[in-house]
Amino acid sequence: MEREPLHRRIAGDIERRIASGEWRPGFRIPIETELTAEYGCARMTVSRALSDLAARGLIVRRRRAGTVVAHPPVHSSALVSIPDIQAEIEGRGSAYSHRLLARAVRSARDGDSPLGGRVVALETLHLADGLPFALERRLISLDAAPEAETADFETQAPGGWLLAHTPWTEAEHRISAVAADRETAAGLGLALGAACLKLERRTWRDGQGVTWASQTFPGAAYDLVARFSPTKG
Amino acid sequence: MEREPLHRRIAGDIERRIASGEWRPGFRIPIETELTAEYGCARMTVSRALSDLAARGLIVRRRRAGTVVAHPPVHSSALVSIPDIQAEIEGRGSAYSHRLLARAVRSARDGDSPLGGRVVALETLHLADGLPFALERRLISLDAAPEAETADFETQAPGGWLLAHTPWTEAEHRISAVAADRETAAGLGLALGAACLKLERRTWRDGQGVTWASQTFPGAAYDLVARFSPTKG
DNA sequence: GAGTGGTCTAGACCACAAT
């Protein structure tokens, strides 16, 4: 029988409360002496648990101010955050807007990969400074996110809505180059067959499929950059 | 004046010896009690330094066996390893081969980004089962890798040669979709203007530019997949 | 000033694996 170290049990307890949403971003977690009393251990043991979580970006620790749950899922790799188009556009100083082109509720088909049961199918155009920037096709599982059936995706784009309502625990990205089909070309204002960058994204929450999204960008106007320092985690 | 914690100084010292090549992969580093004596500190301080390095994958610790430098740069992200085309092809059970199309030595120009001084310019075609798979254009800095001037890139592809001779410490990838130009279309056997996935890669070693590489793949035949579990580092 | 985290000590016992 393997005994789990106490510091890892403490870290796991906290991580679980963050993952479950019980402790939301910005929530101030108990100070070290409180946790020390709760677990009946030395302060260093608690400190190690919290330091590990901080090193992984789940919490932020500041002297005097205490320890708070780090705000949104902090992803170290630049590629993880790609699909937040709105942040991307606003980050480069452009005005973001979007248009909901189509919306339907239907049963998941065989090709809908991680999703089953009923899904919401959406088609959204993202615009930067009023010009087409990306065409998004998305399916959202109503099993994983029942509120999606009545959510107002004209006000908030589906990606942002999902991030706020049903954060994912696993994701898969697929990046490819495709020629613009008729619908894409029309939506993005491109010639038929123009080279586009396509990002497909599937996410899961605790093993259950949440969403599938395909975002297509004009090849000439968009690229992905990732920087690595292998010795820095 | 900021004082660097001792545990980080210890970790930094070790990391530097690994990065410089003084301690190669597999090298057994001093045991905790030796380092304790060397730095005149408590064993826990050394332990923390080594634990941090182990958590980052630079070293591997095993009871009784001691602590050894981890074998090659361990990259957790799937995207870091993309440009090792040979491994990619062989990993899917195809036969890898390559053809050196062009080779020249010249001075670096303005557009050659991280590179300065004299460079080797190479153009290589990668083949899977004898069929074109990717077209690679590469520059190698002779300042960073002087042996590149006489290396035999017909036997070993430039990417593999570099990895063995001048490992990088930092890298940047850029991923985009482009239409095939005449040279690319001819090399890969595509129609002019076909959608291609282009990977650009720049690497540095301790701040000095090592190489720039651009690899172009037929869009229909290649895509990138990355999987993430945000709670797992 | 006072509350909080950051680091460090000098021990101790245990777990694991190579011999």
Next chain:
DNA sequence: TTGTGGTCTAGACCACTCC
């Protein structure tokens, strides 16, 4: 068996930063 790392303690002092 024994060398090595893994964890833990019960303190201590310091550094930061909010009040």
